[in-house]
Amino acid sequence: MSNKFKKGDHVRWNAEAGVIHGKVTQVHTQDVEFMGRQRHCSKEEPQYEVESDKTGHRAMHREEALHKD
Numbered sequence: 001m002s003n004k005f006k007k008g009d010h011v012r013w014n015a016e017a018g019v020i021h022g023k024v025t026q027v028h029t030q031d032v033e034f035m036g037r038q039r040h041c042s043k044e045e046p047q048y049e050v051e052s053d054k055t056g057h058r059a060m061h062r063e064e065a066l067h068k069d
Helices: none
Strands: 010-015 018-028 032-034 037-039 047-052 058-062
Antiparallel strands (some): 018 047
């Protein structure tokens, strides 16, 4: 199955601070612990680890939360 985003893609997402621009650093297709919390991932519903261009802060989002930049 082809995922919408791949490692290195520039994306944007909404956060409390507003719209954040960054890049995909990893695509997770198996359950993973991230920042102390268990995240459920699969090939059909991957989660994307992203890093803010401005702050370097990392987050993890589902495909529907991200948009191509």
